[in-house]
Amino acid sequence: MPELPEVETVRKGLEKLVLNKTIESVEILWPRIIESPEVPIFSTLLKGQRFEKFERRGKFLIFKLTDYDLISHLRMEGKYEYFESDPIVDKHTHVIFHFTDGSQLNYHDVRKFGRMTLVDKDQSAAYKGIMQLGPEPKPELFLLEAFEQGLKRSKKAIKPLLLDQKLVTGLGNIYVDEALWQAKIHPEQPADSLMPTEVDVLHEAIIDVLERAVEAGGTTIRTYLNALGEAGKFQMSLNVYGQTGNPCGRCGTPIVKIKVAQRGTHFCPQCQKLHVRSNK
Structure with a gap:
């Protein structure tokens, strides 16, 4: 299961791979991955959004978009796969972000336990799962x-x-x-x-x-x-x-x-x- 170090490494990887890319469309192949809003709205709202920054809180990834925060929890085996071209989509690929430059980012999850939630810009701290978290394990925060x-x-x-x-x-x-x-x-x-x-x-x-x-x-x-x-x-x-x-x-x-x-x-x-x- 991805823990804080693994999630932080994913954050750094995504920052290198898809920072400043703009979403052309989103395919949802397993609707239960999306907590809110409803799948059609989720996909519609993400069109034209640009990845401006990638943050982490505990084991939650927070994608800072133009107008929204996308919160992603990998749970047991969730992971992201990036393709410049010739993408691989299999039965465990559940969400696909198509970018305007032709590349794409796939969310892959064998157990389908991972979840995504879209909230208003800079409102991820008010998300219930994040509100309940203790301090990050850094000397200046973990007193x-x-x-x-x-x-x-x-x-x-x-x-x-x-x-x-x-x-x-x-x-x-x-x-x-x-x-x-x-x-x-x-x-x-x-x-x-x-x-x-x-x-x-x-x-x-x-x-x-x-x-x-x-x-x-x-x-x-x-x-x-x-x-x-x-x-x-x-x-x-x-x-x-x-x-x-x-x-x-x-x-x-x-x-x-x-x-x-x-x-x-x-x-x-x-x-x-x-x-x-x-x-x-």
């Missing part, structure tokens, strides 16, 4: 004190709490596992039981892991490619995700996989012990 207060208010296990996007946005299954390993915190440790030193280390680990993943172009699991048709390279730096049975890079203990909140979860049972603590 330690607010993070610590948020953890103290929850008795949930730390992994599902980080996955819900409200304390900090952009973390998915891969990067939560990696950040928790780096911080030496068990994925089932209750959030309100973390010690101040652990919170500090986890805060730094989240920022570090996501920064490094963005620099590496994300993580390629199975066959996920970015908008440039390139694979990310962060999978070569994974310490626990997908490493079941391999020795921990710190202590040599085999990495184990369990289910936490219905998600496959990887950790080191020696480095990441579950601590029983009284309420502080």
Whole structure:
């Protein structure tokens, strides 16, 4: 599933490929991809619109058009494919943007879970899914004190709490596992039981892991490619995700996989012990 680093890489790719291109027409081959407005209106409104800028908020892509913001969420396997000529359209191609110069951008989604929404210009921040997001995982936005207060208010296990996007946005299954390993915190440790030193280390680990993943172009699991048709390279730096049975890079203990909140979860049972603590 594309997480923040993969979505950021897609954003950069689209910026290189289709910035300033003008839409001639839009084909909708799977109407459920479009949340709003209704498909005929969606297609009509996009005619003549120019891609002026590409932004990202959490895992949402925001295409800044002449008169509108187009919000796109890739969900599990959505991706964009750009063609100068000789486009490939298969059964998994669901939306096609035809440009006035003859090139086109296809939205491809094997599972059909992705969604697009068209809103008025500069109104993407008021979109419900975006309004609920926590801060971006950048030092100047993701503040330690607010993070610590948020953890103290929850008795949930730390992994599902980080996955819900409200304390900090952009973390998915891969990067939560990696950040928790780096911080030496068990994925089932209750959030309100973390010690101040652990919170500090986890805060730094989240920022570090996501920064490094963005620099590496994300993580390629199975066959996920970015908008440039390139694979990310962060999978070569994974310490626990997908490493079941391999020795921990710190202590040599085999990495184990369990289910936490219905998600496959990887950790080191020696480095990441579950601590029983009284309420502080």
